[in-house]
Amino acid sequence: MTPRHVVVIGAGVIGTACAHYLERAGVSVTLLDRGTVGNACSRGNCGYVCPSHVLPLAGPGVLAKTIPLLFQRNSPLRIRWRLDPALLSWMGRFALRCNRRDMLSSAHSIAALLNSSRSLYDQLFATEPLHAEWEQRGLLFVFRTPSEFAHYAHTDDLLRTQFAMPARRYDSKELGDLEPALRPGLAGAYHYELDAHLRPDRLLSSWRDLLLARGVQIREHCELTGFDLEGRRLRAVRTSLGDIPADAAVVAAGAWTPLLRKHTRCSVPIQPGKGYSITYTRPQRCPRIPLALRERAVCITAWKSGYRLGSTMEFAGYDDSLNRTRLDALKRGAAEYLHEPEGPLVYEEWYGWRPMTYDDLPILGRAQRVQNLVVATGHGMLGVTMSAATGLLISELVCGQPMSLDPAPFSPARFNL
Numbered sequence: 490m491t492p493r494h495v496v497v498i499g500a501g502v503i504g505t506a507c508a509h510y511l512e513r514a515g516v517s518v519t520l521l522d523r524g525t526v527g528n529a530c531s532r533g534n535c536g537y538v539c540p541s542h543v544l545p546l547a548g549p550g551v552l553a554k555t556i557p558l559l560f561q562r563n564s565p566l567r568i569r570w571r572l573d574p575a576l577l578s579w580m581g582r583f584a585l586r587c588n589r590r591d592m593l594s595s596a597h598s599i600a601a602l603l604n605s606s607r608s609l610y611d612q613l614f615a616t617e618p619l620h621a622e623w624e625q626r627g628l629l630f631v632f633r634t635p636s637e638f639a640h641y642a643h644t645d646d647l648l649r650t651q652f653a654m655p656a657r658r659y660d661s662k663e664l665g666d667l668e669p670a671l672r673p674g675l676a677g678a679y680h681y682e683l684d685a686h687l688r689p690d691r692l693l694s695s696w697r698d699l700l701l702a703r704g705v706q707i708r709e710h711c712e713l714t715g716f717d718l719e720g721r722r723l724r725a726v727r728t729s730l731g732d733i734p735a736d737a738a739v740v741a742a743g744a745w746t747p748l749l750r751k752h753t754r755c756s757v758p759i760q761p762g763k764g765y766s767i768t769y770t771r772p773q774r775c776p777r778i779p780l781a782l783r784e785r786a787v788c789i790t791a792w793k794s795g796y797r798l799g800s801t802m803e804f805a806g807y808d809d810s811l812n813r814t815r816l817d818a819l820k821r822g823a824a825e826y827l828h829e830p831e832g833p834l835v836y837e838e839w840y841g842w843r844p845m846t847y848d849d850l851p852i853l854g855r856a857q858r859v860q861n862l863v864v865a866t867g868h869g870m871l872g873v874t875m876s877a878a879t880g881l882l883i884s885e886l887v888c889g890q891p892m893s894l895d896p897a898p899f900s901p902a903r904f905n906l
């Protein structure tokens with residue numbers, strides 16, 4: 490039975506997409522956030538909507554590749570080791586998944602969400618008044634070293650043959666014509682033409698306006714403080730601004746979800762994976778196509794309104810400092826590939842906590858210990874891309890409608906939650 494009123498907790502891109510599709514399904518929705526809409530991890534990210542990123546982080550050879558990175562000062566990866574059982578268990582389980590079988594199993598589930606979201610985004614931008622500088626120019630994976638370029642051919646083959654994800658290959662000579670912002674002498678690139686990009690802060694502010702116009706109640710600076718339960722059913726959501734009666738609730742609190750365990754009765758295995766970005770005004774020789782600079786793991790997105798360097802992955806708990814070494818590593822990495830790696834003016838230096846699961850799959854489904862509570866979190870490095878399909882799936886689940894894709898791989902039950 491469709492619930493009359495649903496409260497969505499957390500107004501990042503995931504909570505906002507859930508609110509959107511619930512409202513479209515005829516539900517009265519309250520969307521609340523302890524801050525403001527889209528002001529956490531969903532703001533300063535790179536804005537790729539990228540089915541090309543179908544492979545999870547854990548894969549064969551990943552441990553051998555990443556262990557040396559932990560000892561490099563400018564590395565895109567850092568772990569602040571501490572005696573934290575949740576972190577150690579997360580790392581151990583991640584390590585166990587660094588094999589081909591688990592990689593492919595996660596990837597097939599990820600692919601379903603990414604591909605569904607990619608088409609839903611096309612529909613959203615065609616039919617809704619959303620303004621986010623949406624463009625479909627693909628994503629260029631750029632390689633500086635011939636050995637990495639040659640090695641990537643295996644991955645490209647896997648994406649093409651198992652995931653129907655074709656790319657156009659460019660050698661060193663052809664690259665300058667395709668993307669003149671790149672320096673000469675790079676090894677080559679693969680262009681995933683089906684990928685797209687948007688400006689995430691604009692998406693969220695435009696989505697907020699749309700939801701308000703459709704009658705969704707948006708409560709900002711409103712923190713979840715608990716649930717009013719009757720047995721195993723919630724009757725109201727307790728917040729810093731008072732109780733909100735609800736027939737069901739969706740927790741979309743991103744990297745904060747583990748901290749809500751006392752209320753949700755779910756111990757989600759999520760670690761905050763901190764990433765950084767720097768947003769500038771556009772350089773004169775601005776890239777035309779979004780770029781993933783592979784050896785340095787730096788991502789670059791340009792919009793009409795600006796230019797962003799982003800990336801890095803730091804497992805440092807809920808550390809909210811801006812680490813200068815990480816920010817500088819973004820600039821140094823970009824300088825190895827681009828004529829003009831930085832824009833003339835810095836708008837913002839930023840960090841965000843990605844909600845990382847060790848199997849790289851989001852957690853979507855009913856919490857086992859509270860019947861009318863649904864979880865939508867753990868989108869890791871791909872929350873923007875996965876948001877539309879997540880919103881639709883959660884609305885189908887809450888309203889008891891047929892599912893647009895198989896929810897089983899994302900079920901909280903896989904962690905016994």
Ligand SMILES: Cc1cc2nc3c(=O)[nH]c(=O)nc-3n(C[C@H](O)[C@H](O)[C@H](O)COP(=O)(O)OP(=O)(O)OC[C@H]3O[C@@H](n4cnc5c(N)ncnc54)[C@H](O)[C@@H]3O)c2cc1C
Nearest residue numbers: 499501503523531534535536537713743764871872873874
């Ligand atoms: C550098 C970087 C680059 C990235 N690039 C991309 C990209 O190109 N493409 C892509 O798809 N993804 C990208 N990502 C990942 C993406 O940003 C995240 O997956 C996504 O933003 C997660 O969205 P979310 O809604 O789950 O979390 P968030 O946006 O963090 O939202 C969670 C919300 O919950 C609220 N909240 C928490 N606790 C409470 C409480 N108790 N009460 C009320 N509200 C609460 C928070 O205030 C917050 O607003 C990138 C991430 C980083 C860091």
